[in-house]
Amino acid sequence: MSGAAALDARILAAIGAYALDDRAFLALARDLFAYQIARNPPYAAFARAVGYDAARLPARIEDIPAVPSAAFKEFRLATFPPDETTAWFETSGTTVGRPGRHELDTTRLYEAALLATFDRMLLADGARLRYCMLVPDPRERPHSSLGFMMDVVARERGEGEAAWLFHGDALDVDGFLREAARARADGVAVCVATTAFALVALLDALEERGLRVALPAGSRVMETGGFKGRTRVVTRAELYARAADHLGLSTAAIVAEYGMTELSSQYYDAPGSRARIEPRVKIAPPWLRPIVVDGEGRALPPGVVGAVRHVDLANRGSVLAVDTEDLGALVDDGLVLLGREQGAELRGCSLDAESLLARRA
Amino acid sequence: MPEIGALRALPAKRIIGFVADAAERWSDADYAPRVRATHAIARRLGYSEPVVDYALDRLFFGITRDALTAAIVSELGSVEALDGLAPRAGAPAAWARGADRVVVVSSDTTIGVAIPPAIFALCAKCDVVVKDRSDALVAEFFGSLAEEHPAFASAAHARAWRGGEDDDEARLLAEADVVVAFGRDEALRAIRDRCGAEARFVPYGHRASLGRLSARDVGELDDALAERIARDALLYDGDGCLSLHALFADADAAALQRAGDVLSAAFERVSVEFPAEPCDAAAAARVAAYRNVAAFRAASGRGAVYRAGGSTLVVGAPREEPPPLLPRVLPLVAGDDGALAAYVAEHRIPVQALGVTDPDDAAVALAARIGAVRVAPFGALQDPPLGGHHGGAPRVADFIRWIDAR
Numbered sequence: 001m002s003g004a005a006a007l008d009a010r011i012l013a014a015i016g017a018y019a020l021d022d023r024a025f026l027a028l029a030r031d032l033f034a035y036q037i038a039r040n041p042p043y044a045a046f047a048r049a050v051g052y053d054a055a056r057l058p059a060r061i062e063d064i065p066a067v068p069s070a071a072f073k074e075f076r077l078a079t080f081p082p083d084e085t086t087a088w089f090e091t092s093g094t095t096v097g098r099p100g101r102h103e104l105d106t107t108r109l110y111e112a113a114l115l116a117t118f119d120r121m122l123l124a125d126g127a128r129l130r131y132c133m134l135v136p137d138p139r140e141r142p143h144s145s146l147g148f149m150m151d152v153v154a155r156e157r158g159e160g161e162a163a164w165l166f167h168g169d170a171l172d173v174d175g176f177l178r179e180a181a182r183a184r185a186d187g188v189a190v191c192v193a194t195t196a197f198a199l200v201a202l203l204d205a206l207e208e209r210g211l212r213v214a215l216p217a218g219s220r221v222m223e224t225g226g227f228k229g230r231t232r233v234v235t236r237a238e239l240y241a242r243a244a245d246h247l248g249l250s251t252a253a254i255v256a257e258y259g260m261t262e263l264s265s266q267y268y269d270a271p272g273s274r275a276r277i278e279p280r281v282k283i284a285p286p287w288l289r290p291i292v293v294d295g296e297g298r299a300l301p302p303g304v305v306g307a308v309r310h311v312d313l314a315n316r317g318s319v320l321a322v323d324t325e326d327l328g329a330l331v332d333d334g335l336v337l338l339g340r341e342q343g344a345e346l347r348g349c350s351l352d353a354e355s356l357l358a359r360r361a
Numbered sequence: 362m363p364e365i366g367a368l369r370a371l372p373a374k375r376i377i378g379f380v381a382d383a384a385e386r387w388s389d390a391d392y393a394p395r396v397r398a399t400h401a402i403a404r405r406l407g408y409s410e411p412v413v414d415y416a417l418d419r420l421f422f423g424i425t426r427d428a429l430t431a432a433i434v435s436e437l438g439s440v441e442a443l444d445g446l447a448p449r450a451g452a453p454a455a456w457a458r459g460a461d462r463v464v465v466v467s468s469d470t471t472i473g474v475a476i477p478p479a480i481f482a483l484c485a486k487c488d489v490v491v492k493d494r495s496d497a498l499v500a501e502f503f504g505s506l507a508e509e510h511p512a513f514a515s516a517a518h519a520r521a522w523r524g525g526e527d528d529d530e531a532r533l534l535a536e537a538d539v540v541v542a543f544g545r546d547e548a549l550r551a552i553r554d555r556c557g558a559e560a561r562f563v564p565y566g567h568r569a570s571l572g573r574l575s576a577r578d579v580g581e582l583d584d585a586l587a588e589r590i591a592r593d594a595l596l597y598d599g600d601g602c603l604s605l606h607a608l609f610a611d612a613d614a615a616a617l618q619r620a621g622d623v624l625s626a627a628f629e630r631v632s633v634e635f636p637a638e639p640c641d642a643a644a645a646a647r648v649a650a651y652r653n654v655a656a657f658r659a660a661s662g663r664g665a666v667y668r669a670g671g672s673t674l675v676v677g678a679p680r681e682e683p684p685p686l687l688p689r690v691l692p693l694v695a696g697d698d699g700a701l702a703a704y705v706a707e708h709r710i711p712v713q714a715l716g717v718t719d720p721d722d723a724a725v726a727l728a729a730r731i732g733a734v735r736v737a738p739f740g741a742l743q744d745p746p747l748g749g750h751h752g753g754a755p756r757v758a759d760f761i762r763w764i765d766a767r
Contacts, residue, residue, distance in 0.1 A: 041661075042657065042660070042661050045660040045661050045662075046656070046657050046660040046661075048660065049656065049659070049660035066653075067653075067657065068650050068653040068654045068657060069650075070650060070654045071653075071654055071657045074654070074657075074658065074679075075657070075661070098681075293649075294645065295640075295645030295646070295648060295649045296649070297649065297653075305642045306642055306645075306646070307642070307645070307646035307649060307650070323649070323650065323653060324646075324650075325643075325646045325647055325650045326646075327642050327643055327646060347406045347407070347408075347471075347597075347598075347600045348471045348597060348600030348601045348602070348604075349471045349474060349543060349565070349567050349568070349600075349601055349602040350567060350568075350569060350599060350600050350601055350602055350604055350606065350686060351567045351568050351569040351602070351606070351686055351710070351711060352545075352567065352686050353647075353683070353685065353686045353687075355545055355546060355567055356569075356683055356684075356686065356708065356709070356710065358546065359546070359709045359711070360683075360708065360709050
């Protein structure tokens with residue numbers, strides 16, 4: 001069994017090298033699992049219930065007991081005592097009405113993981129960009145993992161001060177126009193970091209004003225998240241086409257990030273799939289592996305749609321394997337995500353969970 | 362609509378007879394139109410044919426002369442009131458004149474849900490258009506009615522529902538005197554917006570049904586009662602508004618666990634008759650997520666999870682969590698009537714029916730408290746009688762306007 005420092009060193013080495021072969025991944029995952037069940041009682045109990053403990057470690061990555069993401073709402077899933085929490089991120093509270101917490105005893109792994117991936121997925125050209133944030137401002141929402149992530153990126157990789165343009169639930173459109181004009185005047189390329197919902201709001205506002213913005217050459221958009229809890233849903237194809245048109249970009253310059261609060265690492269659109277809007281292939285950094293499972297939790301072969309499970313070795317302080325309700329299928333070079341709305345039509349007159357949620361909103 | 366009023370020349374009693382005769386033919390599982398409809402429904406909805414047959418049996422066996430007559434008499438005083446002025450004790454004589462145009466929109470996919478309102482509207486001599494999803498059940502049944510009497514060929518039409526967006530649908534809704542609509546909230550709002558200002562709009566939204574076991578019921582829970590509960594939960598995979606979506610039991614942890622044991626065994630047995638159908642990946646993921654959280658909880662000593670016959674029973678489901686509303690998933694929640702009422706209020710659950718062991722005054726009082734419109738003994742939750750008030754609404758009264766004469 002390894003202590004936190006030793007594990008962190010191994011994880012950081014993998015992040016630094018941006019490489020981890022199957023054997024090394026499994027070895028680190030097993031050690032991490034042993035570490036976590038020794039310190040995380042709810043996870044240990046769950047693992048025991050499915051037949052694993054310190055004496056019987058999972059033989060394959062697919063065997064690692066995965067914690068349903070909703071469990072973060074009911075349990076403190078951390079390998080350290082509460083007084084050692086240095087940061088925590090809050091999950092959405094849409095399912096049972098209360099948010100969950102992903103606690104960290106250090107942000108070192110988190111920051112290293114996010115920067116290493118961002119560098120390769122958004123900044124492969126080494127550009128120093130100006131950041132226009134249409135994501136939660138960490139000064140207003142200190143427990144937003146997305147806000148934290150982009151704050152780190154802007155601080156470590158930006159060319160100067162970042163503009164935070166989303167306050168409360170309102171977008172500062174005038175602020176965006178000012179920043180765009182300033183970037184053009186300065187000849188500095190921009191990275192617009194945005195949720196899909198905020199991007200729709202921006203494009204709606206630009207259309208309402210009859211405006212198009214020509215962002216400087218080399219500018220790009222990092223889009224994340226869907227429309228959970230929102231009343232308006234647009235297709236990704238429509239969104240990207242409108243964004244390209246109104247911001248003066250190619251659709252290939254719009255890159256989707258896929259992450260979740262319960263993880264420490266992120267997926268991005270594979271560079272090779274950015275020439276099209278859909279389907280784009282999400283690729284993970286070497287220390288994050290997606291597994292697609294059926295309703296029984298069994299791993300599915302490539303091409304078969306199921307629920308996405310993540311094994312994230314940067315999640316040292318919580319749980320390394322997390323089950324989601326997101327649908328996807330593995331492909332040769334990554335993961336293709338499908339919307340949650342891909343299910344069959346409703347068959348009857350029963351209330352469904354989404355309608356109940358809408359009534360409670 | 363073409364020429365209207367084709368049924369007005371017929372006495373209501375004869376119309377009732379034709380409808381009952383057609384339903385009797387449909388009660389035969391080998392009747393060719395029914396066989397075709399059964400195949401089509403099974404193909405479209407993914408239910409097994411025995412389940413579709415079961416649903417059609419329940420639908421058509423209930424449509425009898427006596428049941429139709431009783432429902433009409435209970436609401437209008439007499440069947441003859443549909444034919445012309447009828448005396449009424451202590452009130453002016455009155456004619457229950459059927460509306461000219463009735464549209465029934467079944468924007469969801471419950472098996473045969475449009476047929477009861479359609480036949481009551483026909484009994485009231487209305488012209489009826491049913492806008493239905495793609496299977497041919499209503500059209501086939503209307504075909505049988507037309508064989509009974511040619512007037513039905515003019516009075517009863519079934520067409521595919523395309524969402525109210527095209528000109529034909531917009532015109533139908535705008536011209537209808539009565540619009541009956543089944544669907545989710547947003548569908549109902551959209552349909553209502555397309556109706557005429559004075560049209561009568563009868564909405565049936567999506568709802569959930571709950572069950573309650575008193576402390577005594579829990580003590581007396583045996584295999585037979587457990588099987589009735591399992592039937593209510595598993596029939597149609599829990600897709601109906603009358604399916605059992607959550608079960609409250611006034612029990613301590615040990616008694617709850619015992620109830621879980623008995624219920625899970627019953628789920629296993631009932632699943633032989635109503636086997637689980639394969640569900641799509643999204644539903645499977647949701648079920649797995651719900652079950653896994655419950656398993657996570659159970660591993661820490663809170664509650665238990667049973668898997669039986671392709672179904673999931675979660676014992677000790679937390680009250681702060683809304684019902685999962687997932688196929689073949691039943692949460693068993695500890696709590697008395699007060700807890701059940703608080704649960705409904707907290708989660709704002711629109712309740713259709715309350716399942717109990719005995720529909721006594723206390724059960725009716727609880728139903729009133731939680732907004733349920735039906736109290737039924739376990740095992741009969743999904744078998745509403747034709748003479749009952751569907752969704753709390755009358756069967757025929759919505760399709761007529763009274764003309765009083767002194």
